[in-house]
Structures are given as structure tokens and as C-alpha cells.
Amino acid sequence: MGSLTATVAPPAASNVILWFRTFRAIAGSSFRRYSTYRQAAVAGVVTNCVFGFLRCYVLLAAVGAAGTVAGYDRAQLATFVWVGQGLLAVILLWGWTDLADRIRTGEVAADLLRPVHPVTSYLAADLGRAGYAVLARLIPPVLVGPLFFPVHVPQRWATWPLFALSALVAVVLCFGCRYLVNATAFWLHDARGPVIIWTLVSGVLTGLYFPLRFLPEWLQLLLWLGTPFPSLLQTPLDVLVERDPAGTQLALVGVQLCWAVLILAACRLVQRRAERRLVVQGG
Amino acid sequence: MRAGAGALAAYRALLGAQARAQTAYRTSFLVDLVGNVGFTVFDVVTVLVVFGVTRELGGFTLRETMVIVGISTGAFALADLLVGNIERLPRYVRTGLFDAVLLRPLGTLPQLLLMDLPLRKVSRAVFGLAVLVVAVGSAGIQWTAARVLLVVLAPLAAVVFFGSVFVATATVSFFWVDSGELANSVTYGGRDFTTYPITVYDGWFRALFAYGLGFAFVGYHPALALLGRGDPLGLPGWVGWAAPGVALVAAAIAAAAWRVGVRHYRSTGS
Numbered sequence: 001m002g003s004l005t006a007t008v009a010p011p012a013a014s015n016v017i018l019w020f021r022t023f024r025a026i027a028g029s030s031f032r033r034y035s036t037y038r039q040a041a042v043a044g045v046v047t048n049c050v051f052g053f054l055r056c057y058v059l060l061a062a063v064g065a066a067g068t069v070a071g072y073d074r075a076q077l078a079t080f081v082w083v084g085q086g087l088l089a090v091i092l093l094w095g096w097t098d099l100a101d102r103i104r105t106g107e108v109a110a111d112l113l114r115p116v117h118p119v120t121s122y123l124a125a126d127l128g129r130a131g132y133a134v135l136a137r138l139i140p141p142v143l144v145g146p147l148f149f150p151v152h153v154p155q156r157w158a159t160w161p162l163f164a165l166s167a168l169v170a171v172v173l174c175f176g177c178r179y180l181v182n183a184t185a186f187w188l189h190d191a192r193g194p195v196i197i198w199t200l201v202s203g204v205l206t207g208l209y210f211p212l213r214f215l216p217e218w219l220q221l222l223l224w225l226g227t228p229f230p231s232l233l234q235t236p237l238d239v240l241v242e243r244d245p246a247g248t249q250l251a252l253v254g255v256q257l258c259w260a261v262l263i264l265a266a267c268r269l270v271q272r273r274a275e276r277r278l279v280v281q282g283g
Numbered sequence: 284m285r286a287g288a289g290a291l292a293a294y295r296a297l298l299g300a301q302a303r304a305q306t307a308y309r310t311s312f313l314v315d316l317v318g319n320v321g322f323t324v325f326d327v328v329t330v331l332v333v334f335g336v337t338r339e340l341g342g343f344t345l346r347e348t349m350v351i352v353g354i355s356t357g358a359f360a361l362a363d364l365l366v367g368n369i370e371r372l373p374r375y376v377r378t379g380l381f382d383a384v385l386l387r388p389l390g391t392l393p394q395l396l397l398m399d400l401p402l403r404k405v406s407r408a409v410f411g412l413a414v415l416v417v418a419v420g421s422a423g424i425q426w427t428a429a430r431v432l433l434v435v436l437a438p439l440a441a442v443v444f445f446g447s448v449f450v451a452t453a454t455v456s457f458f459w460v461d462s463g464e465l466a467n468s469v470t471y472g473g474r475d476f477t478t479y480p481i482t483v484y485d486g487w488f489r490a491l492f493a494y495g496l497g498f499a500f501v502g503y504h505p506a507l508a509l510l511g512r513g514d515p516l517g518l519p520g521w522v523g524w525a526a527p528g529v530a531l532v533a534a535a536i537a538a539a540a541w542r543v544g545v546r547h548y549r550s551t552g553s
Contacts, residue, residue, distance in 0.1 A: 047464045062333050
């Protein structure tokens with residue numbers, strides 16, 4: 001009985017094209033897997049739309065006589081709410097416990113035997129899932145919102161690509177955060193506590209309940225620089241509704257990128273530590 | 284008579300087993316308690332933050348709105364504690380666990396509720412009731428005997444109403460197993476709706492949630508009656524007193540829906 005290193009060493013000649021093909025294959029199969037849950041997607045869209053109406057009416061009621069609140073006009077708030085409801089399902093803020101479940105059951109051992117780093121393969125799968133969510137969960141509320149509320153359409157062409165980039169970074173960052181939360185199961189066996197705390201904190205600090213710009217400025221600064229939460233939802237939405245001039249938009253996405261790199265690095269570090277202490281019971 | 288006592292003892296045993304099981308892991312239970320109260324706290328914080336950027340919402344001040352928030356939050360938390368776990372029904376239907384429930388000589392609904400009464404949600408209910416007490420105490424209500432009665436009756440009616448909504452929406456999964464979070468849009472959506480004065484909303488959406496589904500009678504109309512305010516939307520003042528009646532109608536509908544649903548249930552055979 002020798003000990004074996006959990007993660008198989010990468011092939012000596014690291015082939016970028018091969019790596020990219022594997023990544024694309026995993027993402028593609030995940031896209032197809034999620035596209036079979038059609039009824040669940042319909043139910044989710046209906047729910048997102050109901051909350052779209054609720055949040056939108058409340059925030060619009062807060063708009064004063066001046067026609068703006070916290071730097072948003074009515075159309076910007078409507079876009080913020082409706083795109084936010086769609087983006088919520090794309091970044092998948094809640095309800096992902098795949099990794100924690102696999103750690104608890106020991107199935108994670110199979111992930112460790114694959115010749116792809118677990119963080120990479122889970123990320124690829126998550127991007128595939130997100131790709132399907134863009135079609136099934138983001139587009140419907142984005143189409144429904146404007147039927148009932150005047151919305152803000154970006155005025156600067158550069159906003160479009162910047163929003164796309166920001167949304168993509170948000171997906172990667174959110175994946176990283178979820179991975180870290182799930183990975184606590186390596187130490188705790190059951191990640192329920194961390195998942196509850198994550199669900200609790202991420203709802204309010206990402207700008208889902210109310211735009212974070214409603215908060216005092218020092219608190220905004222603290223949240224943006226000190227936590228990854230605003231980068232998950234508030235940043236892509238602020239970029240899209242052009243709440244700030246182009247320079248600030250870029251800076252916000254820059255902060256987002258830093259968080260994504262930091263969190264992904266943390267994922268790899270945690271994974272390496274975890275593999276050293278993982279004991280899979282049974283056969 | 285004996286059968287009734289036996290059933291009661293069985294329910295008590297179910298509840299006792301649940302309580303022991305859930306408190307067996309103390310740290311987990313504490314995290315759950317704290318985590319759960321957090322959700323309700325943030326709901327109230329959201330209202331406060333919104334009032335941080337505006338003086339009034341739909342023609343209501345913070346103090347007035349908080350009465351509505353108090354009734355809604357307190358009642359929802361209590362209903363969620365008592366019957367909220369019915370939202371696990373889709374899983375019971377999908378996994379076939381509901382078969383076992385049907386085989387036992389006890390009522391299906393009370394069994395399901397006691398099978399996992401979420402004791403961790405106690406913290407939520409306590410906080411919700413505290414919000415209600417503080418809100419009512421600081422709203423400057425001119426107390427009459429009638430209003431004292433209403434301030435007790437309205438939250439109770441709201442508990443019954445929310446409980447009915449939980450049960451009625453859960454029955455959807457008897458017909459549509461994969462309904463997923465659809466029920467949330469009416470249960471949690473209804474809670475969000477009742478958190479604010481209904482003057483905030485507009486058009487068919489307000490008509491649907493306020494009077495089609497009856498959510499206006501949960502917090503809004505009773506709060507108007509307590510505050511002695513006329514309805515900006517023009518309904519007479521006695522409507523605030525209709526809450527218990529509406530709650531009873533909702534309970535009757537939910538019970539009927541449950542019975543139809545159980546009869547429609549077909550085991551997945553797994």
C-alpha cells in the first residue's frame with residue numbers, strides 16, 4: 001500500500017491547445033446537462049420575474065421629486081433590477097453544493113484522479129452552466145422588464161463589451177467563492193454552516209436586495225475593496241446602467257479582476273491543502 | 284377518544300424526536316439559529332436602507348411602514364416556523380418518501396409538518412415578533428379597545444394566511460414535480476409584497492397580489508386601521524377588520540387544494 005498523490009501530475013509538455021480542448025469539452029457537456037432541466041428553468045424565470053416586479057416597484061417608489069435616487073434615474077433602476085434578476089441565475093449565487101456533497105460522500109476521490117486540476121474542471125463545468133443560464137435565465141427577464149417599465153439602454157458603445165467582460169468575470173469570481181465555501185467540507189465534512197452564512201451575506205452585500213449605492217460612501221468603499229461581494233452583481237449592473245463615467249467603470253472592473261485572480265488562487269491553494277488531509281472512507 | 288389520544292401521543296413523539304435530532308449537534312444548531320435570524324434581520328435592514336435615501340415610500344413614513352413590516356415579518360416568520368417546511372414536499376414526491384407518509388395511520392399534513400419542524404427558525408419568529416412590538420409601540424397609535432383587539436388578531440390572521448399560502452403553493456408539486464422554486468414566487472414574493480404599503484405597486488401587478496391573492500389584507504389594511512389612516516386607494520376603513528375572514532377563506536382553500544393534491548398523488552415508484 002503506497003501513498004499516492006491525489007492530483008495527477010500534469011503532462012510534462014503542457015499543451016495549451018489540448019488544455020483548451022478539454023476545457024471546452026467539459027464546458028460543453030455541462031451546457032448540455034443543464035439544458036435538460038427545462039421545466040426548472042421556466043419555474044425559475046417566473047420567480048425571477050415576480051421578484052423583478054416587486055423590487056422594481058419598491059426602488060422606483062424611492063425615487064424622489066428630483067427624479068433620481070443615489071445617482072440612478074428611474075430607467076437605470078429598472079434596468080438594474082431586471083438584468084440583476086437574470087444575472088443572479090447566471091452567476092448562480094445560491095444553491096450550488098455539488099462539491100460539498102461530493103466531499104461528504106467521498107465521490108470527490110474520482111475528481112482527484114482525473115488528469116485535470118479539480119478547480120479547472122469545476123470552473124469549466126460552471127462556465128458551461130452559465131452559458132446555458134444566459135439563454136434560459138438572463139434573456140427572459142431582460143425581455144420582460146422593458147414591457148412594463150422604461151429601461152436604460154447604454155449610451156456609450158464601450159459599455160457593451162465592458163458589461164460582457166464584467167459579467168464573465170463575475171461568473172468566474174462567483175464560482176471561486178462558491179468553491180471556497182464548498183471546500184470547507186474538506187475540514188468540516190458538512191458545509192451547511194458556511195453555505196448558510198454565504199447565502200445570508202451574499203444576498204445583501206452583492207446589491208441584490210438594494211443597490212449598494214444606497215449605503216454611505218465609506219461603507220461602499222470598504223465593501224468594494226475589502227470584500228468580493230459587490231464585484232459579483234453590483235459591478236456588472238453599475239457598468240451596464242452607466243451609473244458612473246467611463247473611467248470609474250473601468251476601475252470597477254479592474255477591482256473585479258483583482259478579486260477574481262485572488263479568489264481563484266485561493267481556490268488552488270485550498271485545494272492543495274485539502275488534498276493532503278482528505279481521507280476517503282470506504283471503497 | 285382513545286384513537287385521538289393515541290394520535291396525539293404519536294405526534295408528540297415525532298416532535299420530540301425532531302427536537303432531539305436537531306439539537307444533537309449543538310454548534311450546527313447554533314449556526315443555524317444565528318443564520319436564520321440573519322435573513323429576517325436583513326429583510327428589515329433593507330427597508331431601513333431604502334428609507335435612508337427617501338423620506339417616504341408610496342405616501343407612508345418609516346414609522347407607518349414599520350407597522351406593516353412588523354405584521355408581515357412577524358407573521359411570516361411564525362408561519363414559516365410552523366408550516367414553512369412544507370416546501371420540501373417536491374422532494375418527498377420525487378423520492379417517493381411521500382408513500383411512507385400515506386401508509387401511516389396519521390394525517391398526511393400534520394405528519395409532514397412535524398417530520399421536520401425547523402426549530403432553527405425559532406430565532407426568526409422571535410425577532411419578527413420583536414420588530415412588530417417595537418414598530419407598534421413607536422408608531423404613535425391612539426389605542427382604543429378595538430385597536431388592541433386588532434393588533435393581536437391581525438398578526439394571527441396573517442400567520443394563518445401565510446400558512447395557507449405555503450400549503451396551497453406546495454400542492455403544485457403533486458401535479459408538477461419539477462416546479463422547483465415556483466412556489467417561492469408566491470410565498471417569499473408574497474412576503475416581500477406585504478412588507479411595503481401596496482401604494483408602492485401599480486397596475487395589474489398590484490391588483491393580482493393585493494386582491495387577487497389577498498395579500499393586501501395581511502399587513503396593509505390592518506395597519507391602516509391601527510394607524511387610523513384612510514386608504515389612499517379608496518377602500519373603506521372596515522376593510523382592515525376583514526383580515527381574519529380572509530385568512531379563514533385562505534385556510535379553507537388551502538385545505539381543499541391539499542385534499543385534491545393528495546388524491547392526485549401518484550407514487551414515482553422508487
